[in-house]
Amino acid sequence: MIRHLQELLEKAVDDLQRKGIFPKELEPQIFFERTRSKEHGDFATNMALTLAKPLKKNPREIAQLIADELIESLHVAKVEIAGPGFLNFFLTENCRRQIVKQILKLGDSFGENDFGNNKHVTVEYVSANPTGPLHVGHGRGAAYGASLSNILEKCGYKVHREYYVNDNGRQMDILATSVWLRYIELCGNPVVFPSNGYQGDYIVDIARKVRKKYGDKFLFTGQELFEGVPADEKDGGDKELHIDGLIANAKHLLGKESYDKVFQIALKNILKGIKQDLEKFNVEFDTWFSEKQLHEGDTIDRVLKILKDKGYLYEKDGALWFMATHFGDDLDRVVQRENGQKTYFASDIAYLMNKFERGFEGALYAFGADHHGYIPRLKAAAKGLDINPDDIEIVLIQFANLIKDGKKVQMGTRKGLFVTLSQLVDDVGVDAARFFYVMRSHDQHLDFDLDLAKSQNSENPVFYIQYAHARICSIFDKLEQQGLQHNKEIGNASLALLTEDQEQDLFRSISSYPEILTAAARTRSPHLVANFLRELAQNFHSYYNAHQVSVDDENLRNARLNLSKATKIIIADGLKLLGASAPTSMFSEDIKQTQ
RNA sequence: GCGCUUGUAGCUCAGCUGGAUAGAGUAUCGGCCUCCGAAGCCGAAGGUCAUGGGUUCGACUCCCAUCAAGCGCGCCA
Known part of the structure; x- marks a missing residue:
């Protein structure tokens, strides 16, 4: 519809240019927006306002010129000039109603x-x-990414x-190492468990599996474990050095093969849990991309070579640096440490390159706000x-607070207190x-209000x-119960009856x-869909309270049923995009039955 | 100290590209079931858009400064 209106306007501007009323070099951008209030019609454009400056004319005059030049359209009932120079387009009743037909025809592919x-x-x-x-901190990114992906897909990505x-x-x-201990x-x-180790109960569960297998x-004995390990923080030492010492001992005592076995059991179990949690949360992935494969394949070495050949890497203090400042970053970044280890940033670059090597034309990242430095x-x-x-494109997701009984739920990340x-x-x-x-x-x-989320009311x-x-x-x-179809x-x-x-x-x-x-x-904003759904639901509730849908008159009844059905299709589709269900009944006993 | 993000009704938040009288929900107050589900609807009240400048015909929106909140500034991951 917007496109149709744009064509109408383009034609009018063309004609005005041909007549010499508008200068030929003028290339106006035509934007239509939905009006906020229905007194302003269905669609409005501020074009006359934007043309006021280049044309050095009063915007209302420009609007009048354009309005006079517009040709008739089957879909447009009238055009009004309003306010400072808006052109308000009123669609014909018939045109407005066609949407119902269209939605019923297209079903959930509408939109x-x-x-x-x-x-x-x-x-x-x-x-x-x-x-x-x-934990719940990850939930927002998961919900956001999944919903946005759905929306992008629906919009042709x-x-x-x-x-x-x-x-x-x-x-x-x-x-x-935590699992091993x-x-x-x-x-x-x-x-004596290290203060920097992972302390959650899930570690013990995994350890149990290791033991079972x-x-x-x-x-090994306690003495062997702590042989040569620097003191922990609680004993006046450094927790980082302490854990590094334990890791070294673990690798040494177990040997590569056994260490890898513990490592793999730990990784597999955690990953399995994560996958289960996300599945339960209705969040899916096409690829679980392993960082390790970047190291084990040649991607990292290759990407570093490419950067080196371009002259973007240099050595300093025994480490290898990427000239990030050359491209607008605050600091240069290390890609390979003095000890020969590649940094995470090196994998990140490799992964980035890998995405484009696989043929993707765009990479979108949803990061927690704490990663904005990236x-x-x-x-x-x-x-x-x-x-x-x-x-x-990197989208930053701000943090979510859990609110219970009107108060923030405090969470400590260590000690498994989340x-x-x-x-x-x-x-x-x-x-x-x-x-x-x-x-x-x-x-x-x-603010994620737990009590509100749990409540079962409006x-x-x-x-x-x-x-x-x-x-x-x-x-x-109900209709069916009455034996009606x-x-x-x-x-x-009969849509014309809907007045x-x-x-x-x-x-x-x-x-x-x-x-x-x-x-x-466009704005990577799933919340727009959430807001829209609330408004749509509100419109329907108002309608429902004001008028009977299932009336005696067959024509009116079916017209209203069509409108209701169209509304239902969109609510269900919108909820689906956001990862929520559209139940056919809110009675809890019914929900149990359908589940 | 530098950087990023945010500041809108008592509370939680929308506000599209600079555009018409800044909108919802909630809380408060007043109404609506002989009627398809009242888990609903209708109405009232509620604002110095953090503050101060600037650009503009026009600023919640753009620019600058100040204040406040959150986050980030490693050969950590």
Whole structure:
């Protein structure tokens, strides 16, 4: 529709240019927006206002010139000049109503569009280190990435969802060593657990599995364990040196093969847990990308060689540095440490290159806000690799606070004192969890109110929306109970009977869905969809309260049923994009039955 | 100290590319079930858009400064 209006305007401007009223070199940008209030029609453009300056004319005069030049359209009832010089377009009643027909015909593919131009992009999200279960802090990134991916897909992007698994490096060694120490405890040798080790119970669970499989094969005495290890923090030493010493001993005592076995059991179990939690959270990935494969393959060496050949690497203090400052970063970054180890940044560059080598035309990262320092260095890496930095995009997700009884839930990251994502889902349900995480703008801190998320009334926006859906389903159930049939054809032929204010509001609302989707895709903002759904649900509830859908008159009844059905389709589709379900009933006993 | 993000109704938040009278929810107050699910609806009230400058015909939106909050500034991951 917008395109049609744009064509009308373009034609008018063309004609004005041909007549010499507008200068020929003028190339106006034509934007239409939905009006905020219906007194302003359906669509408005501020074109006359933007032309005021180059034309040195009063905007209302310009608007008048354009309005006079507009040719008739079947779809446009009238055009008004309003306010400082807006052109307000009023669609014909008939045109507004057609949307119902269209939605019923297209079903849940309504709203699909080619905004993304088939661009092949990776969306990377969560990518939490596999050193423990996901906690509620990861939940927002997961919900955001999954919802955004769905929306992008609906808007014509080819989306590849990736989880980058940091299965290499010191944190993983700490994990393996922690498991090993717990294992030794289980075998009956008391161990003073390092303050920097992973302390959660899940470590003990994994240690138990190690013991079950290998018995006492990896058992050593306390004395052997701590041989030559610097003191821990609690004994006045350094916790980092302490744990590094323990790692070295673990590797030495166990030998490579046995150490790897412990390491692999730890990694596999944690990863399995993460996958289960995400599945439960309705979050999926196409690829779990292992960092290790970058090291074991040639990607890292290759990417470093490329950068070196371009002259972007240099040696200093025995380490290898990338000239990030040359590309706008604050500092140069080390890619290979003095001890020969590649840094995480080296893997990050390699992974970036790998994404584009696999043919992706864009890489989108959803990072926690604490990673914002990465943006300049990643962009710098892209420039160094001749990748257009605009093709990599980093979205920062602000933190979420859990609120219980009106107070912040305090969480310590160490000692396993965190609420896991899995617990949250058990507590409030997937639907509420997914919806709450994305209902606010991602660059806004989020207060996640647990009590609200759990509540089953209209204060809870998820329930409010789902209730609208369930109500519509209930109308159709009732119809069937009365022995009546919904006749779509009669409904479509009778749409002209839908003249109530609330019906007009619903037309407006459902027809704006595709634009909401493209806006959400363009600004990477799933919360727009959440807001839209609330409004749509509200429009429906108002309608429902003001008018009977299932009336005696067959024509009117079917027309209203068509409108209700169209509304239902969109609510269900929107909820699906956000990872929430659209229940056919809100009664808890029914929900149990359907589950 | 430098950098990034944020500051809108009592509270939680929307506000599209600079555009029309800054909007929702919640809390408060007042109404609506003989009627498809009242888990709902309708109405009232609530604002110096952190502050001060600037650009503009026009600023919540862009620029500068100040204040406040969160985060980041390693041969850590």
